[in-house]
Amino acid sequence: MKLVVVSAGLSSPSSTRLLADRLTAATLDRVDAEPEVVELRELAAEIAQHFVTGFPPARLAAALDAVAAADGLIAVTPVFAASYSGLFKSFFDLIDKDALTGKPVLLGATGGTARHSLVTEHALRPLFTYLRALVLPTAVYAASEDWGEQGLDRRITRAGTELARSMAPAAPAAAPDIDTAAAIAPRSLTGAITSTDPANGFTIVPFAQRLAALQAE
Numbered sequence: 001m002k003l004v005v006v007s008a009g010l011s012s013p014s015s016t017r018l019l020a021d022r023l024t025a026a027t028l029d030r031v032d033a034e035p036e037v038v039e040l041r042e043l044a045a046e047i048a049q050h051f052v053t054g055f056p057p058a059r060l061a062a063a064l065d066a067v068a069a070a071d072g073l074i075a076v077t078p079v080f081a082a083s084y085s086g087l088f089k090s091f092f093d094l095i096d097k098d099a100l101t102g103k104p105v106l107l108g109a110t111g112g113t114a115r116h117s118l119v120t121e122h123a124l125r126p127l128f129t130y131l132r133a134l135v136l137p138t139a140v141y142a143a144s145e146d147w148g149e150q151g152l153d154r155r156i157t158r159a160g161t162e163l164a165r166s167m168a169p170a171a172p173a174a175a176p177d178i179d180t181a182a183a184i185a186p187r188s189l190t191g192a193i194t195s196t197d198p199a200n201g202f203t204i205v206p207f208a209q210r211l212a213a214l215q216a217e
Contacts (some may be wrong), residue, residue, distance in 0.1 A: 008091070
């Protein structure tokens with residue numbers, strides 16, 4: 001399986017890349033996948049060129065293909081003007097409209113203050129829902145004061161677990177044997193489902209017999 005990580009951090013090192021790396025580690029702890037990181041800061045010129053010419057340079061084309069071929073995606077952006085960065089949005093504007101359909105996506109964002117913590121819900125989630133991605137329930141926002149806090153570690157672990165479970169192939173459900181089925185839904189002598197197990201020694205009177213007794217009265 002392939003896990004692609006898109007980081008829109010502009011500095012090196014950046015808190016955005018740090019969050020992306022920690023989300024990646026939390027996911028890979030629980031699923032066997034090959035990670036690939038796409039650093040958008042290195043593709044900024046190519047992204048602008050694609051908008052002008054309509055043709056992606058080779059590095060950008062490879063990044064777009066990687067996202068389309070991924071079994072799971074982690075997308076992390078810094079907060080600019082209470083939303084995702086322009087570089088982040090520009091990259092996903094170039095993604096084919098069907099490339100993310102049904103693909104599990106883990107969202108992350110970083111900012112200087114906790115006041116932007118809902119950016120994952122009012123900006124990022126609608127964007128990826130529009131692209132018909134399978135957006136995971138837990139999105140992770142990290143403000144400056146969150147680093148080193150246990151709350152951030154717990155959210156990262158929960159989010160990574162959700163992505164790993166979404167990427168892992170589902171095991172086929174085993175058909176219940178007769179004993180299991182009986183334990184789940186005991187049946188009367190006539191085959192009807194009943195809350196009373198005949199094995200417990202209770203006498204089960206069929207409904208027709210009870211009805212005949214009432215009519216006789």
